[in-house]
Every structure is written in C-alpha cells, then in structure tokens.
Amino acid sequence: MEHLLVDKGLSxxxxxxxxxxxxxxxxxxNEHGTALETVGDETIFLYLLHLRSRGLANRSLARxxxxxxxFFAFAAEEGWLPESPAAxxxxxxxxxxxxxxxxxxxxxxxxxxxxxxTPLGYRDRTMLELLYAAGLRVSELVGLAPGDYDAQAGLLxxxxxxxKERLIPIHALAQEFLSTYLGSVRGAFHPKAEIVFLNRSGKxxxxxxxxxxxKRYALVAGISTRIHPHSxxxxxxxxxxxxxxxxxxxxxxxxxxDISATEIYTHVQAARLLAVxxxxxxxxxxxxxxx
Numbered sequence: 579m580e581h582l583l584v585d586k587g588l589s590x591x592x593x594x595x596x597x598x599x600x601x602x603x604x605x606x607x608n609e610h611g612t613a614l615e616t617v618g619d620e621t622i623f624l625y626l627l628h629l630r631s632r633g634l635a636n637r638s639l640a641r642x643x644x645x646x647x648x649f650f651a652f653a654a655e656e657g658w659l660p661e662s663p664a665a666x667x668x669x670x671x672x673x674x675x676x677x678x679x680x681x682x683x684x685x686x687x688x689x690x691x692x693x694x695x696t697p698l699g700y701r702d703r704t705m706l707e708l709l710y711a712a713g714l715r716v717s718e719l720v721g722l723a724p725g726d727y728d729a730q731a732g733l734l735x736x737x738x739x740x741x742k743e744r745l746i747p748i749h750a751l752a753q754e755f756l757s758t759y760l761g762s763v764r765g766a767f768h769p770k771a772e773i774v775f776l777n778r779s780g781k782x783x784x785x786x787x788x789x790x791x792x793k794r795y796a797l798v799a800g801i802s803t804r805i806h807p808h809s810x811x812x813x814x815x816x817x818x819x820x821x822x823x824x825x826x827x828x829x830x831x832x833x834x835x836d837i838s839a840t841e842i843y844t845h846v847q848a849a850r851l852l853a854v855x856x857x858x859x860x861x862x863x864x865x866x867x868x869x
Contacts, residue, residue: 581652587741589717599645602629618663622646626670636670643669678804680813685710688810691795697766698778702791704759705775706810711752712736713814713832716785716807722774724764729757738833746831815843 582588582596606625607614625646626639634642643664650662680688689706693699708714718736726735732753734746748756756774764776773782789807796805803809815828829840 582648589739591717595641596645596648599642600649603642603646615659617650619667622664622667626667639670643667678806678809678812679816680801680803680805680809682817684799684801684803685810685813685817687799688795688801691798697763700755700759700763701767701775702795704755704763705788705791706795707752707755708734708748709810710814711748712746713811713818714746715739715811716788720773720775720783720785720788723772724760724774725772727756727760727774729753736833739835742833742835744830744833812843815840819843 579593579597582593588596603625604614606628607617607621612621622643626643629639629642647662647664647667650659650664653659654662689703689710692702692706694703705719709716709719712734714734714736715738718738721737722734727733728735732747732750734748736744736746738744760774764774767776767778768780769776770780771782775783777783777787785807792805792807792809811832815832818828818831819825825837825840825844828843829837832840834840
C-alpha cells in the first residue's frame, strides 16, 4: 500500500479498492491452506472461479486480477518471489461497452438548467461548463484548487489518475464563468478549504454530490439519455472527434495513458454515422419500406 501511495500516486479510493481485493484473496488462501509463496497460476485460476461462483461479473473479475498482477509484480521486484504467478493469466473477456453520449442539443439544455441568479446555481453552471469544456473526470473537478486556473493563458492544471499532471485549454465562455465564479461568487460560500467548488459549509464537494447535482439537472432539462458522472466527459471527446479533432490530441486532453482507451470514441462515431446513413440515405429508406 505504501508503494502504491508513494511511488504510484494512487488515490485513497483506489488504495481502498486494492486493499479490499487483496484481503479477499488472502482470505481465500487461508481457507484453502495455501501459502502465498506457493501460489501458481492454477491457484489464481481457481480463485477467479471462486469469485465467479459468488456472482461477480467479468469486469469485477478483471479488477481483482489487476490487483493480483500489481501485487505479485511488486513481490517479484522485491525478491519475495522468483516470478509473478499472475503474469500469464488471461483477463476475462469483457464486453466493449460504448459510452452514453449526450447530443449537442441535450448538452445545451443541461447547461441551461441551473438557476444563475443564486450562488449555488452559478456554481453548478460553472461546474457543468468545465466538465464539458475540459472533459474532466468528476474527481479532477472536485480536486481543483484556485491556483490551478491560469486566467491569462486560459489553462487548467489537472491532476488525473496516478497524480499525473496535464494542462487543458478551456474556451472563452468557460473561462468567463470560472473567472466570475472565483472572483465574485465563491466568497459567498465562506471558503474553509483551498478548493474551487465548495458546498454550503465552505468545504470541498464530494464526487457523490456532483453526481446527484448532475442527475437533478438532467431531470430539469428533460434528458431521457442515461446520464452518469462521465457523461459530459464522453460527450466532450465524441463532439471533438466529430468536429475533426485527431485521436492523439483527444487522448492528451483526456489524460489517457493508452490510446486504446480513447479509441472507443471512434466506435461511438461509427455507430452515429451508421444511424444517420440508415435514416437519410434514400436506398436505406427504400429497403425499410420494402421490408
């Protein structure tokens, strides 16, 4: 855990998940009288079968396996084990789920939902603007400090997964909202923390609070699309690609370590293009009428 915190820079939430997963694995070993030093790939395979029998889906199994890979790789590096028994165990096959993306019109309705005449409403509008303007993760949004915004350059400094830093440009309207909020609205919350977005007590917001806020405004805006904390981040990436942005630039803006994580948005584009083609191409319409 110390290695993950200090060397890898993982968040408290990630550390908690790692600790929980490894504790479950150690309990499994104890129940089967297996010493850690004798674990082989067949033990890990049996463990995954055990988890599946408890009803865990492939995505959860992959997370548990990822925790074991990290742990055993560390154990091998430290010389506790000659090699990692988890290195060659294959991931469970995961369905490639396409992200839910809002249309541009739905984004406009969502952004217009907060009551701008109140400090809370102005705060919420500014948060929504930033989520869409910069493609931020919710954890990145709630972690922003006032010093992370360079008003002159129009840049946000963001600390993503693994405490990796990146700079994101934001458009003029988002800059205007953020500058006004920091200069004229944030003080109304009587700040008790060096955090940009505060609750009524002057402390930083939680990820859960932002999630509830997002769901509330989606109802106000009459949005039927399934919405979740990453919805505006997914929409940001998809709309950039639709506008002609290249995949590598979008990868950098999102803070993805691997471009394969960004490539899923090209599948969203393809699905949309197919829908447009089926709806508007005369031969597609003719076929549907014939059927």
